[in-house]
Amino acid sequence: MNGMDKDGMKKRIAVLASGRGSNFQAVIDAIRDGRVPAACVRLLTDNPQAYAIERARAAAIPVTIVDYAAFPSREAYERELLFAMQGCRADLFVLAGYMRIVGNEIVRAFSGRIINIHPALLPSFPGLHGQRQAFLHGVKISGCTVHFVDESLDGGPVIVQKCIPLLEGDDEETLAARILEQEHRCLPEAIRLFCEDRLVIEGRRVRIR
Numbered sequence: 001m002n003g004m005d006k007d008g009m010k011k012r013i014a015v016l017a018s019g020r021g022s023n024f025q026a027v028i029d030a031i032r033d034g035r036v037p038a039a040c041v042r043l044l045t046d047n048p049q050a051y052a053i054e055r056a057r058a059a060a061i062p063v064t065i066v067d068y069a070a071f072p073s074r075e076a077y078e079r080e081l082l083f084a085m086q087g088c089r090a091d092l093f094v095l096a097g098y099m100r101i102v103g104n105e106i107v108r109a110f111s112g113r114i115i116n117i118h119p120a121l122l123p124s125f126p127g128l129h130g131q132r133q134a135f136l137h138g139v140k141i142s143g144c145t146v147h148f149v150d151e152s153l154d155g156g157p158v159i160v161q162k163c164i165p166l167l168e169g170d171d172e173e174t175l176a177a178r179i180l181e182q183e184h185r186c187l188p189e190a191i192r193l194f195c196e197d198r199l200v201i202e203g204r205r206v207r208i209r
């Protein structure tokens with residue numbers, strides 16, 4: 001329950017991010033402030049221009065760039081990413097704004113050890129632009145979800161969710177901003193629970209013990 005493995009070491013987490021990296025920053029800050037008992041051992045990115053890389057450098061976190069555009073096929077990219085992930089020796093991989101579908105081979109290699117943050121209340125509005133999908137659909141409540149990654153698209157067992165009501169006068173940007181604020185709380189919370197060995201996957205459910 002104390003976030004340490006049997007050798008008394010902190011859990012090792014690696015983060016995958018494709019862009020701005022504000023969720024990655026929330027994780028860095030939570031670890032630094034002692035709210036998450038983990039060591040962030042690496043940032044992996046598919047995008048050499050990702051601002052997340054600057055955030056990693058500022059926090060002295062090693063970076064591996066697996067540039068999607070440099071590979072002849074998705075399969076070749078995934079093979080290299082799998083190799084890079086294996087090299088992390090991470091207990092947990094955190095998809096924090098990683099904008100690609102994770103291939104089945106990777107999901108199977110790290111079963112129960114990959115989590116993702118999604119900007120909608122899953123199973124509604126999976127895939128890209130969850131905030132936009134919710135706004136255009138006209139729902140009254142949306143939110144964010146942290147879930148385990150399985151072979152489905154954003155369909156794995158849910159760890160944490162937060163609701164955000166849509167307000168009169170909201171547009172896609174104001175809604176996305178309020179969702180993002182909650183994402184920055186949810187993601188560190190889910191990582192903390194994982195690192196404290198408190199998450200038990202029971203079929204579709206995650207029990208928090």
Ligand code: GAR
Nearest residue numbers: 019020021022023096097117118119
């Ligand atoms: C976040 O809103 C995250 O939930 C979303 O991308 C944004 C990344 O922002 N992820 C997805 O849509 C994954 N399908 P960030 O780079 O500032 O963390």
